[in-house]
Amino acid sequence: MSARQNRDPEPLHPHDELLRTDRIPHIWCSGCGIGIVFGALMSAIKKSDIPLDDIAVVSGIGCTGRMAGYIALDSFHTTHGRAIPFATGLKLARPQGNVIVASGDGDLLAIGGNHFIHAARRNIDLTVVCVNNFNYGMTGGQLAPSTPFGAKTTTTPQGSPDEPFNFCSLAAACGAVYVARWTALHIRRVTTAIGEAMNKKGFSFVEILAPCPTAFGRRNKMRRALDLLNFYYDRSVVKHGVHPDEASLDFNQRLVVGKFVDRERPTYLDSYHMVHQREIGDWPTIEHYSTMLAKEKTEA
Amino acid sequence: MNGDDACCEGALAAGCRFFAGYPITPATEVAERMSHRLPEVDGIFIQMEDEIASMAAILGGSWGGAKSMTSTSGPGFSLMMENIGLGICTETPCVVCNVQRAGPSTGLPTLVGQADMMQARWGSHGHYEIIALSPSSPQEMFDFTIEAFNLSEQYRLPVMIMADEVVGHMNERVVIPPADQIVTVERTAPTSDPAQYLPYQPDASGIAPMANFGDGYHMHVTGLTHDAKGYPTMTAEAQAWMVDRLIGKIRDNADKIISYDTMFLDDAEIVVAAYGISARSAKGAVLAGRQAGLKVGLVKLNTVWPFPEEFFSHLSTKVKALLMPEINMGQMVLELERLAQGRCQVVRITHPGGAIINPSTILAAIQDVFEETK
Ligand SMILES: Cc1ncc(C[n+]2csc(CCOP(=O)(O)OP(=O)(O)O)c2C)c(N)n1
Ligand code: SF4
Ligand SMILES: [Mg+2]
Numbered sequence: 001m002s003a004r005q006n007r008d009p010e011p012l013h014p015h016d017e018l019l020r021t022d023r024i025p026h027i028w029c030s031g032c033g034i035g036i037v038f039g040a041l042m043s044a045i046k047k048s049d050i051p052l053d054d055i056a057v058v059s060g061i062g063c064t065g066r067m068a069g070y071i072a073l074d075s076f077h078t079t080h081g082r083a084i085p086f087a088t089g090l091k092l093a094r095p096q097g098n099v100i101v102a103s104g105d106g107d108l109l110a111i112g113g114n115h116f117i118h119a120a121r122r123n124i125d126l127t128v129v130c131v132n133n134f135n136y137g138m139t140g141g142q143l144a145p146s147t148p149f150g151a152k153t154t155t156t157p158q159g160s161p162d163e164p165f166n167f168c169s170l171a172a173a174c175g176a177v178y179v180a181r182w183t184a185l186h187i188r189r190v191t192t193a194i195g196e197a198m199n200k201k202g203f204s205f206v207e208i209l210a211p212c213p214t215a216f217g218r219r220n221k222m223r224r225a226l227d228l229l230n231f232y233y234d235r236s237v238v239k240h241g242v243h244p245d246e247a248s249l250d251f252n253q254r255l256v257v258g259k260f261v262d263r264e265r266p267t268y269l270d271s272y273h274m275v276h277q278r279e280i281g282d283w284p285t286i287e288h289y290s291t292m293l294a295k296e297k298t299e300a
Numbered sequence: 301m302n303g304d305d306a307c308c309e310g311a312l313a314a315g316c317r318f319f320a321g322y323p324i325t326p327a328t329e330v331a332e333r334m335s336h337r338l339p340e341v342d343g344i345f346i347q348m349e350d351e352i353a354s355m356a357a358i359l360g361g362s363w364g365g366a367k368s369m370t371s372t373s374g375p376g377f378s379l380m381m382e383n384i385g386l387g388i389c390t391e392t393p394c395v396v397c398n399v400q401r402a403g404p405s406t407g408l409p410t411l412v413g414q415a416d417m418m419q420a421r422w423g424s425h426g427h428y429e430i431i432a433l434s435p436s437s438p439q440e441m442f443d444f445t446i447e448a449f450n451l452s453e454q455y456r457l458p459v460m461i462m463a464d465e466v467v468g469h470m471n472e473r474v475v476i477p478p479a480d481q482i483v484t485v486e487r488t489a490p491t492s493d494p495a496q497y498l499p500y501q502p503d504a505s506g507i508a509p510m511a512n513f514g515d516g517y518h519m520h521v522t523g524l525t526h527d528a529k530g531y532p533t534m535t536a537e538a539q540a541w542m543v544d545r546l547i548g549k550i551r552d553n554a555d556k557i558i559s560y561d562t563m564f565l566d567d568a569e570i571v572v573a574a575y576g577i578s579a580r581s582a583k584g585a586v587l588a589g590r591q592a593g594l595k596v597g598l599v600k601l602n603t604v605w606p607f608p609e610e611f612f613s614h615l616s617t618k619v620k621a622l623l624m625p626e627i628n629m630g631q632m633v634l635e636l637e638r639l640a641q642g643r644c645q646v647v648r649i650t651h652p653g654g655a656i657i658n659p660s661t662i663l664a665a666i667q668d669v670f671e672e673t674k
Contacts, residue, residue, distance in 0.1 A: 069522060074514070
């Protein structure tokens with residue numbers, strides 16, 4: 001037997017209860033932003049009053065997608081891009097559950113982009129946490145739908161010719177009820193945002209600008225993790241409530257962060273039950289479903 | 301009612317409470333009927349943005365505890381393949397109904413085909429076994445859909461109903477028995493302490509008990525190769541353990557899963573083997589052959605995958621020829637050729653799709669073989 005036996009037991013990490021400690025060490029590189037977001041996610045879960053049995057984490061494929069594998073809750077590591085439709089089924093079949101989707105920018109908005117916009121449009125009650133590291137980390141640093149114009153990746157060695165998406169503006173335009181963006185250094189803000197998103201009924205979106213020193217930083221003269229982390233943080237400007245279209249990411253000047261959207265809208269299940277449980281009249285001489293539901297609430 | 305409608309009623313009778321789908325001819329009626337029937341039984345219907353999403357959603361629905369289903373046809377079936385593999389790997393019970401049209405590509409959307417049979421077996425990457433049933437009438441659409449749910453719950457995998465346009469759209473009388481006469485199977489729930497739960501450790505039945513989201517087991521489910529705990533394990537040993545189990549649970553239970561009907565096999569010298577709508581044409585041809593004094597028999601496959609290997613191996617030692625009519629250029633017949641190993645003649649009666657194979661075509665083939673083997 002080793003000398004370890006005589007040592008004090010290793011101190012528990014405050015998140016051990018939520019961690020699959022038997023799966024540590026994790027696969028993430030040192031200096032990666034995913035771990036910070038994962039920590040914030042666990043803090044948000046702990047702070048929420050939601051029973052742990054009722055929380056599920058669903059991921060697609062990617063470095064970020066591995067979050068589902070480390071959290072000691074009902075957790076689902078699905079296929080690349082398909083976390084949102086999987087989570088949709090999970091939520092609709094078990095509406096009392098609180099379903100969190102945690103995945104990468106490529107997973108959620110390239111291959112999974114179509115699911116993202118439709119889930120937001122339908123207002124499926126999900127919390128979507130996107131670690132935006134501006135590239136495909138898992139596969140070694142290729143172009144993502146978030147890669148800034150001119151940035152180098154392994155498939156844009158001369159700099160990207162693509163125009164990136166503004167994820168927050170897209171989410172808002174598609175109907176998300178909660179939209180926020182922070183950087184990985186805004187740890188408390190990220191935790192609060194995820195907590196608010198979990199408590200929000202409807203499609204909530206939290207984007208976190210995060211360093212991927214290994215695949216992205218290395219090719220863009222920001223090899224050290226702290227370089228990228230500080231770069232995002234230093235350029236960030238908090239602008240709560242600004243129209244998401246204005247919440248731009250201009251790497252030369254400023255990266256707009258903050259809570260951009262926090263509004264009410266009936267969820268898919270609210271409207272589903274409404275149309276099936278009572279006469280709603282004939283389209284087009286019909287009230288908007290939000291009005292109908294609001295009336296029902298006040299009558300009740 | 302028509303076959304597509306009967307499929308819905310079978311699903312509801314089996315306990316289906318979640319359906320996610322995307323419209324496609326000739327399977328659209330399944331989604332349409334589900335959209336008004338499911339809310340009546342407190343179930344959820346959702347039309348997704350495509351078939352990739354539909355397949356992903358029913359896997360999620362199943363882990364959410366609801367018996368789940370989707371329906372589609374050729375192009376949609378192709379889109380579902382990756383997530384069918386996820387369902388196989390994560391051992392997720394659900395049902396996929398493919399009302400086959402003729403392909404490849406968009407093919408003949410409104411006309412019959414049976415050319416997705418091999419895709420059903422191995423259309424998703426990797427090596428696995430599946431279960432697929434092939435109904436030949438609206439009544440069987442009802443009965444086999446119940447059976448598909450039962451098999452999926454028992455063996456924990458996506459089960460396919462390989463129907464076709466003619467069966468889907470044909471109107472016939474369907475007898476729906478009283479609810480108490482319908483046998484339904486539910487997944488086995490774990491009884492172990494959550495801390496000790498191994499989501500992929502088979503119990504005495506050979507299948508692992510399945511916890512649903514919310515049951516308190518905090519399980520991990522992944523499409524990566526995993527160990528009994530469900531944890532990703534990137535080794536050849538873990539791969540062997542997992543694949544052996546995924547394949548073994550079907551192969552070892554093949555006798556219990558496989559179903560076929562036979563006619564006139566006792567003295568048959570020539571046997572027609574067929575499935576789906578082609579089995580009905582085959583039956584007509586066999587009856588006509590018997591009337592003409594030919595010693596011909598019929599095997600109607602209800603289960604197409606797993607294929608009744610032992611049965612046909614044995615049969616090939618007793619008959620002069622096996623004939624298989626199918627609305628493709630020779631797919632399931634490859635299995636017959638493989639199993640007969642030259643012990644009897646194997647005759648393909650193929651059709652590229654767009655119409656059924658007439659009984660007269662099959663009868664003519666039977667007569668030809670009798671002439672040749674005289
Ligand atoms: C259908 C499919 N195509 C491609 C891949 C390969 N692949 C794995 S992860 C990934 C990109 C991940 O990027 P992102 O979602 O941004 O996650 P990150 O690794 O950056 O956290 C790709 C292309 C795959 N797994 N599946
Ligand atoms: S490759 Fe990038 S995203 Fe992936 S773990 Fe390493 S630093 Fe993080
Ligand atoms: Mg990424």
